[in-house]
Amino acid sequence: MRLKGKHIGFGLTGSHCTYDQVVPQIQTLIDEGAKVTAFVTYTVKNTVTKFGDGRDWVKKVEEITGHEVIDSIVKAEPFGPKTPLDCMVIAPLTGNSLSKFANAMTDSPPLMAAKATLRNRRPVVLGISTNDALGLNAVNIAKLLVAKHVYFIPFGQDDPIKKPTSLVARMEAMCDTVVSAINGEQLQPLLVEKFRD
Numbered sequence: 523m524r525l526k527g528k529h530i531g532f533g534l535t536g537s538h539c540t541y542d543q544v545v546p547q548i549q550t551l552i553d554e555g556a557k558v559t560a561f562v563t564y565t566v567k568n569t570v571t572k573f574g575d576g577r578d579w580v581k582k583v584e585e586i587t588g589h590e591v592i593d594s595i596v597k598a599e600p601f602g603p604k605t606p607l608d609c610m611v612i613a614p615l616t617g618n619s620l621s622k623f624a625n626a627m628t629d630s631p632p633l634m635a636a637k638a639t640l641r642n643r644r645p646v647v648l649g650i651s652t653n654d655a656l657g658l659n660a661v662n663i664a665k666l667l668v669a670k671h672v673y674f675i676p677f678g679q680d681d682p683i684k685k686p687t688s689l690v691a692r693m694e695a696m697c698d699t700v701v702s703a704i705n706g707e708q709l710q711p712l713l714v715e716k717f718r719d
Contacts, residue, residue: 524701526555528608531601531639533632534583536565537614537651538573543693544613544649545579548586550697551611559601560584561592561631563619598631602638609700610639613649613675613693617659620652624662640671645703649675649696655689663689673703678716690716 530551534544551558560583569576580591592598601607612619612632619633628637636646648666652659655677666672675691676699692714702709 523553523555525551525697525704528556528704529605530556530558530700531561531607531610531635532558532583532587533561533563533610533612533615533635534566534579535563535612535614535616535619535630535632536569537616538569538571538576540614540651540690540693541573541579544696545582545586547613547693547696548583551700552586554697554701558587559589559592559607560587561598561635563630563632564593567591567593592631592635595628595631595634598634599638601635602641606642607635607639607644609645609647609704610636611647611649611696611700612636613647613691613696614651615648615691617652617654620648620650620655620659620666621662623648624665643671645671645673645700645706647673647675647696647699647703649691649693650677651690653685653688655687657687673699673708674712675699676709676712676714678714680716692716 680690
């Protein structure tokens with residue numbers, strides 16, 4: 523059990539189409555011995571899409587972790603000074619939240635938990651899922667690639683023909699990325715082929 527005794531924060535933002543790939547990874551972290559606390563944005567909790575009702579996804583996450591999700595900035599803030607995390611994961615990370623994180627804007631529970639984790643000089647792991655990663659958001663990815671204590675789940679183009687600027691993390695590599703990040707290393711290779719579903 524590679525994460526025995528570790529407290530992992532798990533933030534979800536509004537890339538609804540990837541929840542079915544991301545949510546099972548929470549169980550993988552737990553199976554490796556981690557305690558997982560989940561953080562969700564307002565969008566995650568309150569949006570109904572063709573990929574499901576946000577409330578159902580939240581319920582599923584709570585069932586897996588055994589704890590209520592953290593759904594406000596006020597509830598997220600203590601995870602810096604009072605209840606430090608060993609690692610904070612944000613997956614899926616939308617282009618919107620990616621841009622905010624890269625530019626030090628903290629307006630959601632996952633971003634507050636990430637900021638608190640960086641304050642404690644602990645790793646933050648990002649699992650991107652955004653249609654503009656190779657567009658306007660490329661500059662933000664570049665900023666974070668060289669940021670101290672920030673690591674990425676390996677990512678690639680999910681549909682280079684129809685969506686040439688889109689990148690999605692290979693979510694099944696999340697646990698390996700977390701283990702590497704806790705050891706101060708970026709899991710390699712970082713750029714991978716992301717097969718279309």
